[in-house]
Amino acid sequence: xxxxxxxxxxxxxxxxxxxxxxxxxxxxxxxxxxxxxxxxxxxxxxxxxxxxxxxxxxxxxxxxxxxxxxxxxxxxxxxxxxxxxxxxxxxxxxxxxxxxxxxxxxxxxxxxxxxxxxxxxxxxxxxxxxxxxxxxxxxxxxxxxxxxxxxxxxxxxxxxxxxxxxxxxxxxxxxxxxxxxxxxxxxxxxxxxxxxxxxxxxxxxxxxxxxxxxxxxxxxxxxxxxxxxxxxxxxxxxxxxxxxxxxxxxxxxxxxxxxxxxxxxxxxxxxxxxxxxxxxxxxxxxxxxxxxxxxxxxxxxxxxxxxxxxxxxxxxxxxxxxxxxxxxxxxxxxxxxxxxxxxxxxxxxxxxxxxxxxxxxxxxxxxxxxxxxxxxxxxxxxxxxxxxxxxxxxxxxxxxxxxxxxxxxxxxxxxxxxxxxxxxxxxxxxxxxxxxxxxxxxxxxxxxxxxxxxxxxxxxxxxxxxxxxxxxxxxxxxxxxxxxxxxxxxxxxxxxxxxxxx
Amino acid sequence: xxxxxxxxxxxxxxxxxxxxxxxxxxxxxxxxxxxxxxxxxxxxxxxxxxxxxxxxxxxxxxxxxxxxxxxxxxxxxxxxxxxxxxxxxxxxxxxxxxxxxxxxxxxxxxxxxxxxxxxxxxxxxxxxxxxxxxxxxxxxxxxxxxxxxxxxxxxxxxxxxxxxxxxxxxxxxxxxxxxxxxxxxxxxxxxxxxxxxxxxx
Numbered sequence: 292x293x294x295x296x297x298x299x300x301x302x303x304x305x306x307x308x309x310x311x312x313x314x315x316x317x318x319x320x321x322x323x324x325x326x327x328x329x330x331x332x333x334x335x336x337x338x339x340x341x342x343x344x345x346x347x348x349x350x351x352x353x354x355x356x357x358x359x360x361x362x363x364x365x366x367x368x369x370x371x372x373x374x375x376x377x378x379x380x381x382x383x384x385x386x387x388x389x390x391x392x393x394x395x396x397x398x399x400x401x402x403x404x405x406x407x408x409x410x411x412x413x414x415x416x417x418x419x420x421x422x423x424x425x426x427x428x429x430x431x432x433x434x435x436x437x438x439x440x441x442x443x444x445x446x447x448x449x450x451x452x453x454x455x456x457x458x459x460x461x462x463x464x465x466x467x468x469x470x471x472x473x474x475x476x477x478x479x480x481x482x483x484x485x486x487x488x489x490x491x492x493x494x495x496x497x498x499x500x501x502x503x504x505x506x507x508x509x510x511x512x513x514x515x516x517x518x519x520x521x522x523x524x525x526x527x528x529x530x531x532x533x534x535x536x537x538x539x540x541x542x543x544x545x546x547x548x549x550x551x552x553x554x555x556x557x558x559x560x561x562x563x564x565x566x567x568x569x570x571x572x573x574x575x576x577x578x579x580x581x582x583x584x585x586x587x588x589x590x591x592x593x594x595x596x597x598x599x600x601x602x603x604x605x606x607x608x609x610x611x612x613x614x615x616x617x618x619x620x621x622x623x624x625x626x627x628x629x630x631x632x633x634x635x636x637x638x639x640x641x642x643x644x645x646x647x648x649x650x651x652x653x654x655x656x657x658x659x660x661x662x663x664x665x666x667x668x669x670x671x672x673x674x675x676x677x678x679x680x681x682x683x684x685x686x687x688x689x690x691x692x693x694x695x696x697x698x699x700x701x702x703x704x705x706x707x708x709x710x711x712x713x714x715x716x717x718x719x720x721x722x723x724x725x726x727x728x729x730x731x732x733x734x735x736x737x738x739x740x741x742x743x744x745x746x747x748x749x750x751x752x753x754x755x756x757x758x759x760x761x762x763x764x765x766x767x768x769x770x771x772x773x774x775x776x777x778x779x780x781x782x783x784x785x786x787x788x789x790x791x792x793x
Numbered sequence: 794x795x796x797x798x799x800x801x802x803x804x805x806x807x808x809x810x811x812x813x814x815x816x817x818x819x820x821x822x823x824x825x826x827x828x829x830x831x832x833x834x835x836x837x838x839x840x841x842x843x844x845x846x847x848x849x850x851x852x853x854x855x856x857x858x859x860x861x862x863x864x865x866x867x868x869x870x871x872x873x874x875x876x877x878x879x880x881x882x883x884x885x886x887x888x889x890x891x892x893x894x895x896x897x898x899x900x901x902x903x904x905x906x907x908x909x910x911x912x913x914x915x916x917x918x919x920x921x922x923x924x925x926x927x928x929x930x931x932x933x934x935x936x937x938x939x940x941x942x943x944x945x946x947x948x949x950x951x952x953x954x955x956x957x958x959x960x961x962x963x964x965x966x967x968x969x970x971x972x973x974x975x976x977x978x979x980x981x982x983x984x985x986x987x988x989x990x991x992x993x994x
Contacts, residue, residue, distance in 0.1 A: 325959070460847055463840030464811065467818055467833070474829045481825070481833065482818060505910065512906035513899055679938035682906075683930040684952055686913050691922060691960070691968075698967050700918065707914050711907070719804050737832040 296418070299646030303654055308351045311344070315355030316655050320662070322356070323363030323375050330360035330376060334621045338628070346629045347647050353625055354648060355655040357618055358410060361561060361597040362659050365402040369590070370395060370518070370673055371685050372507035373500060373692060378561040378597040380499040381569040384724055385582060385589025387507060390518055392585050395671035400532020401587050402594040403660045403667075405543050408536060409595030410656035412547040413554065413602020418649045420555075420606050431556055434751035437739035438760035439556065443563065443732045445764045446570030447725040458722045465729020466736070468493055475738050488701035495562065497693040497705040498730060502723050504689045505710025511678040511685075518674040518681065529667045535587045542572050542588050543595050550596030554603020559735070560616030561600035566728045568596030574767060583722070602652055609637045609645055796896065798858050805851035812844040909937060921971030923961065924982050927953035957983070962990065 302308060315337075322333045334357055341349035364376030369386035382402060389398035447462035471482045472492030483489040511518060536543050546568035553564040572592030573582050582589050600616075608619040611634060626633050637645050663670075673681075693706030716723055743751040751757065819837045822830040913933075917925040931949035934940040940948075960966040970981040981987065 456843065456847055456850070460811065460840060460843050463836065463843060464815070466836050467815060467840060470818075470833050474825070477826060477829055479825055479829050481829070482821065508910070509903055509906050512909075513902040515902075677938075680934070680940070680948065682938075683913075683926070683933045683948075686910065687917075687922065687926045687930075687952065687956070690914065690917055691956075694922070694969055695966065700969055703914065703917065703969070707910070710910065714903075714907075715807060719800075719807055721807075740832065741828070 295642040296646045296649075298643045299648075300650045302347045302643060302647045303351060303650045305347075308345075308348045311348045312351035312355040312651060312655060313658075315352040316359055316658055319356035319359040319655075320363050320659060323360035323379075324367055325375065330357050330364075330378075330618060333360075334618055338621065338624055341625055341628060344629075346631060346641075346644055349625055349629055350644070350648060351651050353622060354651045357622070358598070358601050358652045358655050359659040361601065362403060362406040362410070362656060363663070364597075365406060365590075365594055366399060366663070366670060369398045369402060370670065371504070371681075371688070373504045373685060373688055374496070376597075377496050377499070377696075378565055378600075379593070380495075380503070380727070381565040381593035381597075381724070382590055383499075383503045384569065385584075385586050387503075388583070388585035389587065389590065390671075390674050391510075393674075394528075394585065395518075395674045396529040396667060397532040397535070397587065398585075398590050399663075399667050399671060400529035401535045401590045402532070403663050404533045404536040405546075405591040405594035406598045407656050407660045408543050409547040409550055409598035410602065410652055412544070412595075413551050413599035414649045414652040415602075416551040416555075416599070417602045417605050417609075417652070418646065430756055433739045433742040434747065434754050434757045435760065436556070437736060437743050437751075438757040438764070439553075439559070440732045440735040440739060442760055442764045442767065443567050443570075443728065444736065445767045446567060446574060447728055454720055454722065457720070458725045461716075461722055462725035462729040465726040465731075466733040467729075468498070468726075469730050469733025470737070475734070476741055486701060488697075488699050491697065492734070493705060493730065494693075494696040494702055495727070495730060496696040497702040498709050499727055500689055500692045501706040501709025502713035502716070502726065504685070504692075505707070506713045506717050508682055508686055508689070509714055512682060515678065517676055517678050529664065529671075532587065532590075536591060539588050539591055542575065543591050545575070546571060546592040547595040547599040550599035551603035553596070554600035554616070555606050560604060560618075561597040563731050563735075564596040564600040565593040566724065566731055568592040569724065570728065583724075598656065602649075605648060605652075609633055609648070798855070801851065801855045801858055805848070805855055808844065808848045808851045812841065812848050815841040815844050905937075909933060917969060917971070919971050919973055921974060921981060922968045923953055923956045924971065926956055957987065957990070961987065 303312065318333065318337065319330065322330055334353060337353060337356065341352060344352065360376050361378050364374060364379035365382045365386065367373055367375030368379045368382040369390050372383050372387035372390075374380040374383060386398045386402060389395065444462065444466075447459060469492070471489055473479065473483075473490050474481055480490060549568045549571055550561065550564040553559045553567060554561065569589060569592050572588045573579055576582070576586075576588055601618075604616045604619045605622075608623060623633065631637070631641060631644075689710075690703050690706060694700065694703045696702050713723060715721075716726075747754075752761075815837065819834065819841055822833045822837065825833075913925070913929050916929050919925075920928060927949050930952045931945050934945040934948055935942065956968065961968055968981075974980065974982050
């Protein structure tokens with residue numbers, strides 16, 4: 292196995308594999324930075340290019356591209372408050388406020404370094420799980436999916452900040468909005484207002500972009516300044532961001548693990564992973580007061596998770612041909628084009644190729660992060676340009692992002708409407724992240740609840756893994772309360788120690 | 794009206810809108826088959842109940858403010874609600890960063906940019922994204938921010954070329970072309986420019 296592992300590395304550095312991977316990285320870099328252009332669509336567009344390539348070249352090209360989109364997507368999220376990729380939307384919540392405080396460099400440094408750590412951990416998980424992954428993936432069925440989605444919803448309270456009731460109602464609204472579209476069981480239109488465009492439901496991108504980006508544009512205009520309202524001496528310190536990744540190493544590692552595990556589970560993917568990682572970062576921190584206002588821990592969590600999820604999603608794709616996410620489903624097409632059948636043969640006959648996937652992810656992320664660090668300070672300077680000059684460009688990117696999700700003007704209108712909703716929510720102190728989490732998880736909860744109940748009745752709640760996940764969920768809800776009470780009894784000294792531990 | 798009371802009243806209106814919206818969603822579900830409405834009702838009633846609780850608390854807040862006003866009289870000071878604090882935080886934050894901004898300035902600017910955003914959307918709807926970006930970037934820079942003619946023209950043409958070259962020509966993304974193009978029966982308003990650039994390439 293070690294031989295195959297090393298051989299996989301050498302395969303990446305052969306000609307023309309390495310140049311092809313560099314082209315893939317360049318495409319992924321641009322796609323990641325540009326809002327509205329998703330890695331998913333680009334992967335599909337690039338698929339025909341791999342017909343004449345050898346397997347390792349094809350995957351160097353496609354995987355190299357896919358694994359860097361999340362990393363560079365964070366750059367747009369931080370600088371403009373518009374998600375470069377749908378999987379980097381959670382980075383906006385704290386990343387953009389950091390840019391507004393003049394800490395764009397620090398936020399970018401933290402996002403890139405945590406992305407690298409996440410990608411490395413995801414790749415490591417892929418390498419390490421190859422011999423043991425089968426029982427894990429087979430153990431996850433619809434009841435466990437349901438329990439995992441419920442676990443995600445328990446994070447709503449953590450995302451609610453000081454106003455718990457508003458946060459929970461906001462999460463509930465997200466769940467209700469997730470019901471818009473065709474009923475998954477009988478195909479009956481629900482809350483579609485007679486619009487064909489709503490049959491697929493409310494797109495995550497238009498809603499997220501509207502809720503987060505439009506209020507930022509309004510703030511930029513009202514403030515009459517640049518994005519960075521305050522100048523800091525060294526553009527907020529890229530190196531400080533890098534150091535933050537290791538100062539808060541617990542959050543970085545745990546969120547990478549969350550990303551990997553969620554990536555492994557087919558049907559969830561990085562879009563869910565980023566929000567659960569963000570919620571975990573908030574929930575596990577003693578001092579939550581700065582979250583949403585520019586806390587670097589809120590950048591580290593999603594940054595690590597959305598990258599590690601790629602490695603995680605590859606595991607069931609390679610081992611069983613069960614795609615962990617939509618992008619993996621497209622990648623599965625590349626397997627078929629190359630005449631490869633995912634499954635046991637990938638772990639025996641084609642083991643070198645499988646290990647080359649691990650190396651492609653590692654190398655492409657290292658190259659991307661190194662390239663980004665080369666001109667981060669120049670990128671961060673964008674935040675010092677007069678706001679009025681940036682508003683038209685950002686506004687068109689916002690509308691384009693909303694439109695590009697499904698090439699529909701209705702989605703652009705949804706972006707606009709949710710922009711105003713976001714504006715009202717901010718001014719009335721209603722938290723926005725729970726709404727997004729509810730929207731992401733709602734359809735998963737419903738679908739899996741229905742399948743679980745149809746197959747097992749209510750006994751599905753007694754399955755061992757379901758019980759374990761639900762117990763963890765209870766822990767997520769009650770442990771912070773217990774901790775708070777314990778700290779309260781210990782007094783100020785205890786609170787200080789708890790904060791230091793955190 | 795005092796800013797804090799106004800904030801509480803807006804909060805109440807928003808809470809009522811949410812409660813009514815959720816109520817409508819539950820009402821709408823009554824006609825669906827039981828299995829289709831099972832999930833909307835099982836979570837919807839809980840969320841609706843919580844939203845009604847929020848309405849109740851907001852009403853309590855508004856009434857409580859009036860009572861506190863009577864009790865405190867002239868020399869009293871009241872605590873502020875989180876929403877009011879948030880709004881004040883935003884105003885203080887804006888004041889810190891852009892000099893001291895009066896409340897009416899903030900309101901006026903918010904209304905003006907909101908109108909601009911709607912105009913941007915309307916222009917895209919009519920002229921499409923590329924031509925819309927050309928027109929609105931120029932109009933906004935020249936008339937809203939007061940930039941010079943030269944800078945306004947350069948930036949608006951740059952924005953147009955960015956969308957044209959990157960998204961339309963290089964990546965072949967289907968951009969919205971606008972109602973006018975559909976009405977006059979052409980693929981896009983700038984179809985001749987696109988053909989000319991393709992010819993050049």
